[in-house]
Amino acid sequence: MTSDIAPVYDAIVIGSGMTGGWAAKELTQRGLRTLVLEAGRSLTPEADSREHVQPFDMPFRGLGDRRVIEARQSMQKRSVSFDEISHRFWTDDVDNPFSTPDDKRFDWFRARQMGGKSVIWGRQVYRMSDLDFEANLRDGIAVDWPIRYADLAPWYDRVERFIGVSGQAEQLAQLPDGAFLPPMALNCVEAQVRDRIAARYGRERVMTIGRVAVLTALHNGRAPCHYCGPCQRGCSTRSYFSSINSTLPAAQATGRLTLRPHSIVRALDFDPTRKRISAVRVIDAQTGAEHRYSARIVFLCASAIESARLLLNTTSPSFPNGLANSSDQVGRNLMDHIKWGGATGTIDGFTDRRVIGERPNGIYVPRFRNVAAKHPDFIRGYGFQGGAGRGGWASATRAPGLGLAFKERLTQLGPWSMTFNGYGEMLPHESNRATVHPTLKDRWGVPSLHIEARWSDNELAIHRDMNVTASELLDAAGARDIRAHTHGPSTPGNANHEMGTARMGRDPRTSVLNGHNQAWDALNLFVTDGACMTSSSCQNPSLTYMALTARACAFAVAELQRRNL
Amino acid sequence: MDRRELLQWMVAAGGLTAVNRLSATHLLALGRDAHRVTAADVGRLKFLDAHAAMTVMIAAEHIIPASATPGATQANVTAFIDTMLDGWYPAADRARFLRGVAELDARSVNRFDAKFMNGTPAQQIALLEFFDAEVTALRSTSDAAANDHWFAMLKYLTVWGYCTSEVGMRETLHSYPMPMRYDGNAQVRS
Numbered sequence: 001m002t003s004d005i006a007p008v009y010d011a012i013v014i015g016s017g018m019t020g021g022w023a024a025k026e027l028t029q030r031g032l033r034t035l036v037l038e039a040g041r042s043l044t045p046e047a048d049s050r051e052h053v054q055p056f057d058m059p060f061r062g063l064g065d066r067r068v069i070e071a072r073q074s075m076q077k078r079s080v081s082f083d084e085i086s087h088r089f090w091t092d093d094v095d096n097p098f099s100t101p102d103d104k105r106f107d108w109f110r111a112r113q114m115g116g117k118s119v120i121w122g123r124q125v126y127r128m129s130d131l132d133f134e135a136n137l138r139d140g141i142a143v144d145w146p147i148r149y150a151d152l153a154p155w156y157d158r159v160e161r162f163i164g165v166s167g168q169a170e171q172l173a174q175l176p177d178g179a180f181l182p183p184m185a186l187n188c189v190e191a192q193v194r195d196r197i198a199a200r201y202g203r204e205r206v207m208t209i210g211r212v213a214v215l216t217a218l219h220n221g222r223a224p225c226h227y228c229g230p231c232q233r234g235c236s237t238r239s240y241f242s243s244i245n246s247t248l249p250a251a252q253a254t255g256r257l258t259l260r261p262h263s264i265v266r267a268l269d270f271d272p273t274r275k276r277i278s279a280v281r282v283i284d285a286q287t288g289a290e291h292r293y294s295a296r297i298v299f300l301c302a303s304a305i306e307s308a309r310l311l312l313n314t315t316s317p318s319f320p321n322g323l324a325n326s327s328d329q330v331g332r333n334l335m336d337h338i339k340w341g342g343a344t345g346t347i348d349g350f351t352d353r354r355v356i357g358e359r360p361n362g363i364y365v366p367r368f369r370n371v372a373a374k375h376p377d378f379i380r381g382y383g384f385q386g387g388a389g390r391g392g393w394a395s396a397t398r399a400p401g402l403g404l405a406f407k408e409r410l411t412q413l414g415p416w417s418m419t420f421n422g423y424g425e426m427l428p429h430e431s432n433r434a435t436v437h438p439t440l441k442d443r444w445g446v447p448s449l450h451i452e453a454r455w456s457d458n459e460l461a462i463h464r465d466m467n468v469t470a471s472e473l474l475d476a477a478g479a480r481d482i483r484a485h486t487h488g489p490s491t492p493g494n495a496n497h498e499m500g501t502a503r504m505g506r507d508p509r510t511s512v513l514n515g516h517n518q519a520w521d522a523l524n525l526f527v528t529d530g531a532c533m534t535s536s537s538c539q540n541p542s543l544t545y546m547a548l549t550a551r552a553c554a555f556a557v558a559e560l561q562r563r564n565l
Numbered sequence: 566m567d568r569r570e571l572l573q574w575m576v577a578a579g580g581l582t583a584v585n586r587l588s589a590t591h592l593l594a595l596g597r598d599a600h601r602v603t604a605a606d607v608g609r610l611k612f613l614d615a616h617a618a619m620t621v622m623i624a625a626e627h628i629i630p631a632s633a634t635p636g637a638t639q640a641n642v643t644a645f646i647d648t649m650l651d652g653w654y655p656a657a658d659r660a661r662f663l664r665g666v667a668e669l670d671a672r673s674v675n676r677f678d679a680k681f682m683n684g685t686p687a688q689q690i691a692l693l694e695f696f697d698a699e700v701t702a703l704r705s706t707s708d709a710a711a712n713d714h715w716f717a718m719l720k721y722l723t724v725w726g727y728c729t730s731e732v733g734m735r736e737t738l739h740s741y742p743m744p745m746r747y748d749g750n751a752q753v754r755s
Contacts, residue, residue: 052743054731055734056731056734060648060649061725063725065652065653066653066654067652067653184747185749187750188750226746227744227745227746227747351753352752352753353750353753354754355747356746356747356748356751357743357745357747358743358747359749393724393728397720397725398704398708398717398720398721400700400701402628402629402690402693402694402697402720403630403690404632406628406629407629410724410728411737413753
């Protein structure tokens with residue numbers, strides 16, 4: 001069943017998460033009547049935040065409903081922020097299948113609800129620099145970014161000022177400073193580790209507090225963080241940035257926003273004579289009915305792989321291999337960040353010191369490899385996240401003894417340990433790609449994807465080096481019992497930083513989007529989620545997605561005003 | 566001597582081994598106290614029968630006994646263990662746990678001529694220490710083998726259940742309510 005609806009919107013935004021929320025805010029504030037299509041259910045901070053539920057109020061005390069999760073979310077549960085409460089913010093793997101080769105697992109974390117993955121993200125926000133924007137050109141890898149840091153810097157400013165980012169300015173060229181709220185505090189051991197690293201490495205290797213989209217002061221009507229801990233369960237005080245906490249309410253305040261949940265975009269209609277998207281085809285997830293919506297511009301913000309899926313699933317005589325895919329780059333160059341390299345060590349002393357409160361943030365060591373000197377084994381680099389803490393009762397679950405002495409042990413804090421975990425850059429490779437699966441479909445009949453991705457030798461060399469330099473940092477910090485991580489590299493996708501599947505570039509023959517995130521092949525289509533990324537850098541990418549979205553919105557509205565769209 | 570004094574005396578005397586020096590009257594008082602708290606709860610359990618539940622309850626209280634702060638019984642650890650066995654663990658783990666409870670009884674009958682729940686506290690503790698030592702011996706060669714032991718399962722669930730209970734968090738661990746602030750350089754609670 002198809003019902004045609006008259007075009008009453010100026011803009012359609014597909015997806016309501018990190019970038020969809022920004023597109024909604026920017027487009028409505030610039031005067032456009034905007035429809036946001038979200039595949040999942042409605043969600044509000046007031047009704048759906050569960051961060052204060054205590055363990056004893058959960059049936060499985062935080063261990064999760066194992067049987068249900070293994071049956072329905074066996075892949076989503078691999079996310080570090082998946083738990084007994086937050087599992088409701090990830091998709092159902094049975095309803096939303098995809099395939100990989102048997103020997104190349106890929107973790108594709110997905111969220112279908114108002115706010116998307118911005119509800120459950122890690123909230124770390126770092127700017128990219130020209131070390132990143134010039135990297136592909138310098139190394140002769142893939143294609144050159146069509147923009148440089150100067151193009152994006154004002155948009156980073158704009159995003160940071162609106163969302164609220166706490167952090168410490170460090171004056172490092174490879175990690176530009178931003179418009180920061182007061183930084184969160186390092187704990188007593190982290191402060192000593194920072195100082196000792198500085199004593200050995202000076203400005204070459206710097207440890208700082210993480211830059212995080214969590215408020216440390218009242219900001220735009222949102223309350224500062226109260227350090228309760230589990231951000232992945234929502235935030236009733238709106239203290240961390242998510243689209244439902246911040247951008248969507250701002251868009252709503254304009255009176256020009258329409259939110260449509262349960263709206264699965266199946267395909268886009270393309271008018272080859274005008275090179276424009278003429279309509280968006282939506283399946284109502286609750287009724288199964290199909291609807292068409294039209295607007296002058298379309299922003300695709302469905303997350304990197306979903307956006308590629310929609311383009312690949314939209315075939316026509318003009319685009320037999322998928323919409324906006326004359327370059328054959330849609331679905332290719334899939335990137336993530338490589339993890340699980342690093343080290344842990346014990347820091348003596350501070351036995352009379354402890355931490356009160358759950359800081360939703362850790363430390364950050366900005367990239368230092370291939371910044372000044374060239375590394376012989378790999379190009380690009382990595383940063384470290386982590387922190388210091390003391391163990392509590394959990395170690396007693398496997399400890400010998402019983403009775404009063406054992407009970408006393410439950411209350412004792414263990415020694416301080418300090419950990420560095422690497423996040424490494426992944427190079428774009430055309431062979432790392434998502435393609436339409438020939439037979440597999442989701443619950444709503446939309447063809448699913450087959451995803452193939454593997455680490456290259458460069459990422460594996462980066463992963464090995466993480467263990468070496470994390471151990472060096474701990475040695476500088478005076479740690480003992482330094483243990484490099486022994487597990488292998490993370491599964492591609494596990495960093496939840498998937499990107500690159502519709503890259504920006506300077507040439508329509510080798511890229512999908514121009515320097516304004518505009519599809520070369522469909523002039524009123526803008527793709528501003530992680531799909532647009534030409535390289536991955538090693539920094540957490542969401543801030544860059546948001547800045548690119550805000551910039552693309554300004555361009556699109558200007559083009560509408562110039563009657564170019 | 567009331568129960569609190571009794572327990573404080575036990576702590577002062579060096580913990581568990583002191584149990585052996587207590588009079589039968591004191592030991593029975595300890596046991597009755599534990600039984601009274603949970604008898605009403607047993608009927609609500611989904612997986613453990615009354616005998617297994619009482620056995621688990623007594624064993625858990627020996628692992629984390631009441632002192633100046635509540636023990637495993639008052640934290641209702643048995644109900645948590647029952648929930649986990651009923652709704653979380655695979656069938657093989659559940660069966661292994663029940664075989665362990667049966668083995669505990671068999672060993673108790675063999676050694677003390679009484680099922681575990683009918684033994685004296687000193688006898689009960691001796692049996693639990695035997696299984697604890699078995700787990701420790703296994704752990705010297707394989708963590709996985711140690712964790713598969715039914716007593717390791719019981720202890721894991723007892724500690725987890727206690728430390729995530731309201732009374733355990735509030736009164737023993739002082740981890741509830743939330744502090745609502747961050748201090749990375751606070752004094753350890755004395």
